[in-house]
Amino acid sequence: MFAYLTFVMATGCSWSQIKQAFRMPIPMLLIFTAAHIIAPIVSYALGSAFFGAQSPYVVGFVLFTVIPLGVSSVIWIGLSKGSVPLALSMIVIDSALSPFVIPFEVSVFFGAEVDFDHLKVMMDLIKIIVVPTVLGVIVNELSRQRFKEWSAPFCAPSSKVAMVTVVAINAAAIQPYVIQMKHDMVVVIPLVVLMVIFCYLIGFASMFVMKRHDIVVTVAYSSGMRNISLGLVLALAYFEPLTAVPVVLSILIQQPFATLNFWCLKKYEKSRIYKKLTGIPPAEQLRY
Secondary structure: OHHHHHHHHHOOOOHHHHHHHHOOHHHHHHHHHHHHHHHHHHHHHHHHHHHOOOOHHHHHHHHHHHOOEOOOHHHHHHHOOOOHHHHHHHHHHHHHHHHHHHHHHHHHHHHHHOOOOHHHHHHHHHHHHHHHHHHHHHHHHHOOOOHHHHHHHHHHHHHHHHHHHHHHHHHHHHHHHHHHOHHHHHHHHHHHHHHHHHHHHHHHHHHHOOOOHHHHHHHHHHHHOEOHHHHHHHHHHHOOHHHHHHHHHHHHHHHHHHHHHHHHHHHHHOOHHHHHHHOOOHHHHOOO
């Protein structure tokens, strides 16, 4: 089911969009740095301060930040007048790199402390992420970028059902552990909220580097939203069940804060900071 989700996502992206993304190295670097370097370091430090470095909760916090960018960010980026082609391309590229990024970062933060079969994870991620991604882009190209529209009556609802099913199966699997460790939730829930807010904030801070409003929007949402369903699958397949708890909780927090991020971006667009940093009217900035 997760491979199917990945395939449907990739059918919305073309090789030309991916090439276009590589012509914008600074936004790409900002997104990858915010999402996969700064956020994991902060989440590890935050979790370790409360639970200790070897806690499965800490692994869950870090896992949330190292999984690929979230597909749902494209919706918010479109609503906020961001660059949807860049966002889609970054999601595809990040997903394709995940078999290498995730095992590497887990090793960097936890080393021998976590029993983790790196090779098996890489092979599984290639099967459920890389292969469906490549196939989706190829199908999109062969259909001259019309497959998404053709398949929408079937793929759109069925992919949503698949995503809900993946989340429900994994959430049900950790339910007994959540009840057993409910006293920890008093600390875990606020930390997850802080972690999600921080992921949005470091993306929003790109306004001090990028002057184009559409790029700021894209970086802000890309760094804040993750592929939660993949995080759940990995957490329960390769780690202790409690590792999945922060990932599950982030599902409940990520989308509401996307709404708040939308409001902040609108306020930023009307602010003096926006005018001072850009010096360009919004209409001119949206020429992509």
